[in-house]
Amino acid sequence: MKTRIFLMFIAPSLALMLIFIALPLGYVFAQSFYSTSQEFETVQVLSCTPGFTGQTCVTESRSRPKLDAHGQPVLTTSFVGLQAYRELLQPDAIAKAREAGSSLLDAILSVDFYAALRFTLTFTLVTLPLVISLGLAIALAVNAAAKSLRGVLIFASLLPFIITPVIGALSIRWLFQGDGILTATLRAITHSHLSMFAQGWTIELLMMTYRVWHAAPFAFVVFYAGLQTVDQDTMESAIVDGASRLERLRSIIIPHLVPLIVFIALIHLMDTYRVFEEIIGFSSQAYRISLQFLTYSFLNPDQTGNRAITRASASSMLTMVGIVLLLIPLIRRTWKTHRVRR
């Protein structure tokens, strides 16, 4: 295909990606160094109140938003350098907390950004092996099930994957909320007055459970497709050689699935790093927040109606650096295999 024709086919898609992905990215980067704020002016106001002997007059200075000729507030944009990043990372606050005698870890985690980073990374890295092993287990089990049952099994398995994430998280939350039936069951088993939403770690546990439930079907479907292409001749000779089930799994099936494991890991890291819906669904913001939620909360108007755009930009940039670092090994691998194929 000639380059000119190729460009014609790809142009609309490329234009969309450049305008709506690359351009905003550059814009956010620039925006993180500039702050836009309303301009205030100080005015002297003379206010008088009638009194017994005459008027009591007080002159006080008040600050009020400056308005332009159309009555709109005057906005100024100024270069603030790394100020937004400093506000996020708060090196001073950490130093102060250290002096006050708290441990380094506590001091760091008391800052929103680090708490969000800690949660996001733990969440991503803990769910990854769980999703892969559960997905593989389901794939092996479905592959061993009777053919007539497989369609129904796949249908049931797809439900947690297809469901709107916020709703999925909510549906699990409702089972545990208050005297929800699963909390009641847990209480009966452990003979304790457990409450799943009263402390951070139980919420975190529920969020991870939800994510494994939600993401395992994807791993399952991919592994299940991979299992259909296992070389049957190799399998038969292994059986003739007397290899046990476990040995066959370890030395034939798993090596065959390695590229798929890498693929699932790649997608899972991308999707889990942007954990956000769980925070909304479980209303966990008082205990646990994620990096995406941090940016989201800056973008939402606060009580005075202002959006902290500069700080949101800085936290976006830091979030992006994180995912790039996390993915470099996997993207390099994809890059190499593709270069070899071409």
Added chain:
Amino acid sequence: MNELAKPIWLKGLTAAFLAAWVIAAMFPLLWTAIMSFRVPLDALSADPLTVLAGPATLSAGKGLTAADIGLTLAALAAIAWLAFHGAAKQAALTALACLIAIPLLAPWLDHALNLPPILGLTLEYYKAVWIDHEFYRNFENSLIITAGVVTVSLTVGTLAGYGLARAASKLAFWILILALIFRALPHSVLVTGYLPAFLDSRTLLAPLWNAPILGSLLHLFSNEPPTLYGQPLAIIIVLVSINQPFTIWIMRSFFDGIPIELDEAARVDGCTHIEAFWRTIMPVMWPGVITTGLFSFLLAYNDYLVTSLLLDAQSQTMVPAITQFLNRDTSASDQIQAIAAAVSITAPLFFLVMAFQRQIVSGLTAGAVKG
């Protein structure tokens, strides 16, 4: 693999594990669905049997009669039979038909037979959500946005996917790597870029409206540049772009599966590239198009982050709108309303999986197996 008989303990273990997984996969959804038909006293009870039977709902005079239950069970049996025999689409259609027919037929039957209700069930929370809280407006917005996203995404993505699959150039390779990196970007990063521009678009777009030729063309649509914040149409283009990296990867892998000889034969017959694409490739590409369309639909339908930040209360879609029921969570009946809204959002997805199970599976594996 079945040459050697499986030991009985392994068979038992596999069956138990599968049963446990199927229950875990379906239970939260089914249970939520049951809760949405009960008054709070039943729905929020710690005793599962109370939730199932709904005595308080029944004593409030709302319930199903033996005839209603019989009809429902018969319908479920028919759907399950169809599903088991591989007729997934017919099963989904039957389910839809029953959903409309049973509520019409059942009251008439109850009246004719004069049966008393025996199982608690109430629709009042659905009524509260859809009619009192005007959830249908959110439904309309969701409909506009998903329809737009699917149409535009497929048009743009099909062209790009074909180009990428047929070009062996370095450029194509780099575009794919770039798309992979874009795919990894958290959406909040992009929304941070859109939000100030969307709020301020009237000023930002003014130069376009004042431009010599383009300006007069744009004046035909509106006299002033629009404020993009709160515009469902603007969200469509945003969601299409965010989804574009995934779309072109999956489309490319589907086109890769169509032999290039097909193009070449058409070209020998004197077609241009575009004619070859339209006349010979597209007719065999429909499965890939349907699959990609499904995933575009899911992205647009399920989105919370983008729509909640870029749309206002009037133009909100269903998923972010559910938080209005959560935040009011003050009385127990508010909570059941939230549950009813959640079930309303999930129901279309349920039918979607039923009807398009095969396409969803092929879409999930397309990226992995072929590269």
